[in-house]
Amino acid sequence: MAGNSRRQGAIRKPGTKKGQVVGSGGQRRKGLEGKGPTPKAEDRPGHKAYRISNARDRKEQARQKKADKPELIAGRNPVVEALRADVPATALYVAVNIEIDDRVNEAVRLAGDKGISILEIPREELDRKTNRAMHQGLGLQVPPFEYAHPGDLMTAARDSGNTPLFVALDGVTDPRNLGAVIRSAAAFGAHGVLLPERRSAGMTAVAWRTSAGTAAKLPIAVATNLTRQLKAWKEDGLMVVGLDADGSVDIDELDVAADPLVIVLGSEGRGLSRLVRETCDATVSIPMAAGVESLNASVAAGVLLAEVARRRRLAGRV
Numbered sequence: 001m002a003g004n005s006r007r008q009g010a011i012r013k014p015g016t017k018k019g020q021v022v023g024s025g026g027q028r029r030k031g032l033e034g035k036g037p038t039p040k041a042e043d044r045p046g047h048k049a050y051r052i053s054n055a056r057d058r059k060e061q062a063r064q065k066k067a068d069k070p071e072l073i074a075g076r077n078p079v080v081e082a083l084r085a086d087v088p089a090t091a092l093y094v095a096v097n098i099e100i101d102d103r104v105n106e107a108v109r110l111a112g113d114k115g116i117s118i119l120e121i122p123r124e125e126l127d128r129k130t131n132r133a134m135h136q137g138l139g140l141q142v143p144p145f146e147y148a149h150p151g152d153l154m155t156a157a158r159d160s161g162n163t164p165l166f167v168a169l170d171g172v173t174d175p176r177n178l179g180a181v182i183r184s185a186a187a188f189g190a191h192g193v194l195l196p197e198r199r200s201a202g203m204t205a206v207a208w209r210t211s212a213g214t215a216a217k218l219p220i221a222v223a224t225n226l227t228r229q230l231k232a233w234k235e236d237g238l239m240v241v242g243l244d245a246d247g248s249v250d251i252d253e254l255d256v257a258a259d260p261l262v263i264v265l266g267s268e269g270r271g272l273s274r275l276v277r278e279t280c281d282a283t284v285s286i287p288m289a290a291g292v293e294s295l296n297a298s299v300a301a302g303v304l305l306a307e308v309a310r311r312r313r314l315a316g317r318v
Contacts, residue, residue, distance in 0.1 A: 070090065070141050070142060070143050070144060071141070071142045071144075071204060071205040072093075072129055072130050072139045072140065072141050072142070072205075073087075073089075073139065073140040073142060073205045073209070074130040074133040074134065074135035074136075074138070074139050075133070075134060075135055075136055075138065076101075076103040076104065076107070076136045076137070076138050077103065078140075078209065079092070079103075079107050079138045079139070079140045080103050080106050080107050080110070081209055082140055082142070082205065082208065082209050083106075083107060083110040083111060083114070083116075083140065084110065085208070085209055085211070085212045085213040086114075086213035086216060087140075087142060087205070087208040087209060087213060088142065088143060088208075088216065089111070089114075089116050089140050089141060089142050089143075090116065090117065090141050090142070090143055091116060091117045091118075091119055091140075091141040092107060092108070092111040092116055092117070092118045092119070092138070092139075092140055092141075093119050093120075093121055093126055093129065093138070093139040093140075093141065094108070094118060094119070094120050094121070094137065094138060095120075095121065095122070095123040095126050095135075095137035095138070096120055096121065096122050096123060097123075098137035098138075099137070103138075104137070104138065107138055107140075111140075123137070126139055140205075142205045142208065145202065145203035145208075145215075145220070147195075147203070147220055147221055147222045148192070148219040148220060148221040149221055150194060150221045150222075150223050150229050150232075152192070152219050152221060153166055153191055153192030153194065153219050153221050154233075154236065156191045156192055156219050157191040157192070160191060162189070162191075163258065163259065163260055163261075163312065164191055164238060164260040164261070165189060165190045165191055165260075165261050165263075165308065165312075166190060166191060166192050166193070166194060166233070166238070166261070166262045166263070167181060167185045167190050167192075167193045167194070167262075167263050167264075167265065167301065167305070168193070168194040168195075168223075168226065168229075168230065168262055168263070168264045168265070169181065169193065169194070169195050169196070169200060169201075169264075169265050169297070170196065170226060170242075170264055170265065170266050170267065170272055170273055170276045171196070171199050171200060171266060171267030171270065171273060172200060172201055172265060172266075172267055172268065172297050173199065173200065173201050173267065173268070174201055174268060174297075175201040175202070175203075175204045175206040175207040175210070176206060176207070176210045176298075177201070177268065177296060177297045177298045178195075178200075178201040178202075178203070178207045178210070178211075178298075179206065179207040179208065179209065179210025179211040179212075179215070180210050180211070180298030180299075180301075180302075181193065181265065181297060181298050181301045182207070182211040182214055182215050182218060182220065183210070183211045183212055183214050184298065184301050184302040184305050185214075185218060185301070185305065186211075186214035186217060186218045187214075187305075188302075188305035188306055188308065188309040189309055189312070190218070190305065191218075191219070192218060192219040192220070192221060193218060193219075193220050193221070194221050194222075194223055194226070194229065194262075195220065195221070195222050195223070196222070196223055196225075196226040197222050197223065197224050197225075199267075203215060203220060226276060227275045227276055227279050230262060230264070230276065230279045230280075231279060233262055234279075234281070236260075237260055238260040238261060238262050239256045239259050239260065239261050239262070239281050239282070240262045240264060240279060240280045240281050241254070241256065241261060241262065241263055241264065241280060241281065241282050241283070241284055242263075242264040242266065242272045242276065242277055242280035242282075242283045242284070243263065243264065243265050243266065243272075243283070243284055243285075243286075243300055243301070243304055244266065244271055244272055244277070244283040244284070244285060245271065245285055245294050246283070246285065247282075247283035247284040247285030248282055248283050248284075249282060249283075249284055249285075250284065250285050250286070250287050251284055251285070251286050251287070251303070251304060251307050252287070254282075254284050254307065254308070254311070256281075256282070257307065257308045257311035257312065258311050258312050258314075258315035261308065263301070263304060263305070263308070264276060264280060265297045265300065265301050266297070267297070268296055268297055284304065286300060286303055286304065
């Protein structure tokens, strides 16, 4: 019909003013098409697992960002102890008009002998650099720690000509325990220490100081996946032994002590994680008197490493 603006063939939909649009433009067909496999829970925005995964990633990024920054050891005694222990440092900050005592004199002398820059700055600036810590007018700047690759540990063992001995930490989060374990590992002939990338203490200034400088003499490596690295070492012929309160053997029955060995230490509270425990060839315990609580990671490590060193000397494999 002339003058009719509607297209021929259009049908008026009951109860509406406009006619039905001809065709669906393929929308109905598209709606029937599959959308592919369902994404994992941690990949779906709004899902609880997605929020948990994002929070974990943000926390790890913040930890990594912090690890990449230089640290400042604050306080007269900590600074002097760090300098005595040969903790690597790039600058000694001394507050203007500081009250001089023997510790300040020793800190300045040690820093000068080691070629460390000595900078005098206003107390307010030192407050800011130390995040308002009790610095007593002294701060020692420590650069980020340079970790080795796990393969470097095996290289160090082979170069030594001795039977490989490594210490791996599974979730040890106290830097003082880490530093003490490193000190024991160096004292009893280990060729390196392995840390997991996550849920572990790192080589902070506190760990440096507790290690009494031995971290500069022993390779400290980081594994992206601790279980995978332990399995790789097993394929290279090493035995993996986990230290556990409910171990399958006690320390006196550790017949593999003189063999190529990895000693794994669990966290202070939870012990060995399930996957790491399942990877171990054996678990070993330290007999103790009844009613005594378990030893912390660093003390237990020292006891076990001392026994391993003794057996290796007897077997001529030191």
